[in-house]
Amino acid sequence: MSSTMTTATVALDDVTVRFGDYTAVEDVSFEVPEGTFLSIVGPSGCGKSTLLNLVSGLGTPASGSVHNAVLADGGRIGYMFQRDLLLDWRTVTQNVALGLEAQGTPRRVARTKAAELLPTYGLAGFESFYPCQLSGGMRQRAAFARTMSTEPTLLLLDEPFSALDYQTKLKLEAELLLVFRRSGGTAVMVTHDIDEAVAVSDVVLVMSGRPGRIAAVHEVPFAATGLAPFEVREIEGFGHYVRKIWQEIES
Amino acid sequence: MSTGQELSRPAAPELPAVGRRSARRQDAAGRRHRSVGVAIVLDVVLLAIALVAWQYAVNTGSVSSLLYGSPELIWQTVLRGIGSGSMIRDAGITAVEALCGFVIGNVIGAAVGVGLWYSRLVEQMLRPAIAFLGATPIAALAPIVVVWAGTGVSSKVVMSAASVVVTALVLAFDGARGTDPLQIRMLRSMGAPTRRIFRLLVLPSSVTNICGGLRLTAGLALIGAIIGEFISSDSGLGHAILIAGSLYDVPTVLANLIVVGFLSLALLGGVGRLERVILRWRFLALSGE
Numbered sequence: 001m002s003s004t005m006t007t008a009t010v011a012l013d014d015v016t017v018r019f020g021d022y023t024a025v026e027d028v029s030f031e032v033p034e035g036t037f038l039s040i041v042g043p044s045g046c047g048k049s050t051l052l053n054l055v056s057g058l059g060t061p062a063s064g065s066v067h068n069a070v071l072a073d074g075g076r077i078g079y080m081f082q083r084d085l086l087l088d089w090r091t092v093t094q095n096v097a098l099g100l101e102a103q104g105t106p107r108r109v110a111r112t113k114a115a116e117l118l119p120t121y122g123l124a125g126f127e128s129f130y131p132c133q134l135s136g137g138m139r140q141r142a143a144f145a146r147t148m149s150t151e152p153t154l155l156l157l158d159e160p161f162s163a164l165d166y167q168t169k170l171k172l173e174a175e176l177l178l179v180f181r182r183s184g185g186t187a188v189m190v191t192h193d194i195d196e197a198v199a200v201s202d203v204v205l206v207m208s209g210r211p212g213r214i215a216a217v218h219e220v221p222f223a224a225t226g227l228a229p230f231e232v233r234e235i236e237g238f239g240h241y242v243r244k245i246w247q248e249i250e251s
Numbered sequence: 252m253s254t255g256q257e258l259s260r261p262a263a264p265e266l267p268a269v270g271r272r273s274a275r276r277q278d279a280a281g282r283r284h285r286s287v288g289v290a291i292v293l294d295v296v297l298l299a300i301a302l303v304a305w306q307y308a309v310n311t312g313s314v315s316s317l318l319y320g321s322p323e324l325i326w327q328t329v330l331r332g333i334g335s336g337s338m339i340r341d342a343g344i345t346a347v348e349a350l351c352g353f354v355i356g357n358v359i360g361a362a363v364g365v366g367l368w369y370s371r372l373v374e375q376m377l378r379p380a381i382a383f384l385g386a387t388p389i390a391a392l393a394p395i396v397v398v399w400a401g402t403g404v405s406s407k408v409v410m411s412a413a414s415v416v417v418t419a420l421v422l423a424f425d426g427a428r429g430t431d432p433l434q435i436r437m438l439r440s441m442g443a444p445t446r447r448i449f450r451l452l453v454l455p456s457s458v459t460n461i462c463g464g465l466r467l468t469a470g471l472a473l474i475g476a477i478i479g480e481f482i483s484s485d486s487g488l489g490h491a492i493l494i495a496g497s498l499y500d501v502p503t504v505l506a507n508l509i510v511v512g513f514l515s516l517a518l519l520g521g522v523g524r525l526e527r528v529i530l531r532w533r534f535l536a537l538s539g540e
Binding site (some may be wrong): 041056071076077079081085087088090098099101102103104130131132133149 | 431433434437438440441442443447450451452455456530532533537
């Protein structure tokens with residue numbers, strides 16, 4: 001992590017969100033310093049996605065404040081969803097170019113740039129494939145490349161790999177998330193996968209459900225080791241963190 | 252990758268050949284496919300059996316050829332029509348009318364249908380009008396259309412287009428409305444204004460439905476043109492059918508109806524080809540891989 005951690009890219013202060021009478025999130029405060037990879041874990045229905053929506057500027061809290069420096073500066077936010085949302089009628093290159101085309105980059109320029117990006121995300125050779133011809137892992141690679149093509153200042157990830165098999169997930173953690181983290185990017189990831197959160201994040205926020213509150217905050221050292229996700233999972237302390245977070249969620 | 256680990260990754264496979272021919276293969280649902288040739292042979296055999304039976308019944312006198320015609324009489328009518336050129340001319344005129352109506356109706360219907368995505372207010376305003384038009388028997392309009400558009404080709408084109416337009420509109424609108432909301436949200440988050448979301452996402456999302464509309468309305472366009480010819484005309488297959496019908500000339504009516512059938516097959520064939528080009532990505536998925 002960089003030493004200039006004075007600026008918070010995202011800051012939530014005492015936030016409560018209600019949907020009618022239902023309180024989804026209560027008294028939540030946290031900061032995401034620039035260059036930090038923060039994960040939010042918790043049981044389903046604990047308001048994880050609600051928090052992510054707040055950060056992205058969708059929805060407003062009933063009380064408390066949300067500050068997003070990227071939004072305030074007119075910067076770019078990149079999204080990754082559980083579904084890859086690739087457009088069926090576009091080839092891999094054209095799908096990756098979508099982010100730039102959405103911003104108004106001329107089509108040819110966007111597609112040239114997209115084609116240059118493909119090898120970085122392990123998509124070389126798949127340029128003219130349609131999404132229906134790709135495996136789930138390749139589809140998420142394409143979705144990630146599309147997200148990164150717009151060079152976002154902040155990356156928001158909503159269970160990005162939860163639909164993938166274990167082996168593919170570890171691969172993508174290594175090739176996409178850890179690479180992004182090492183490049184100094186700031187990210188907020190929502191996941192129910194504790195292993196994943198501990199392996200790739202700098203900070204793990206543990207939430208308890210109904211209403212969603214922050215149960216614990218952990219600074220985790222594993223992503224900074226530079227080890228591959230499957231190696232990191234072998235480190236002794238790793239299991240300790242996972243068990244601890246597991247218990248915090250359960251209680 | 253910069254991680255320095257050599258992670259095994261499958262080599263890029265060859266793109267699957269589109270429309271490759273094999274005698275036996277299975278589709279995605281596991282149904283076994285033989286080549287189209289088998290289906291055609293079966294069609295011809297069944298048709299031949301039916302025609303032979305019909306002709307036999309007429310020859311033995313158990314079916315009246317005056318009331319029901321016979322394959323032989325129909326065949327002679329076709330030969331005569333082709334010989335004199337009248338049937339080919341009629342078919343050509345009807346084909347042009349139906350094709351013009353088909354194109355105009357679908358272009359207007361698809362444009363308005365997709366365009367309705369832009370404004371919920373306009374959509375709700377037009378909703379009763381669309382339902383009203385959809386329930387209007389176009390045939391009932393034919394006499395008025397003749398008054399408006401004259402007795403020439405243009406009134407048949409209007410009839411044909413009118414038969415097509417509501418179906419095309421409703422399908423196109425459903426397609427546009429069915430655009431994945433999460434994909435819209437994604438494009439919005441990438442900074443696309445509504446106009447660009449429409450061009451990059453909503454319009455192409457609707458194309459599958461618009462193609463379905465083309466297939467559905469091919470027959471409707473022909474029917475519209477023929478109804479137009481029924482009301483007032485001096486040529487076209489509808490005209491020929493009307494004249495023959497008033498003379499109780501059963502073989503000529505049936506012969507012309509067969510030509511109508513072939514026109515519709517040709518139109519559908521054209522639509523199918525167009526679809527394979529426009530929805531290329533879809534046929535890749537269906538071709539197996």
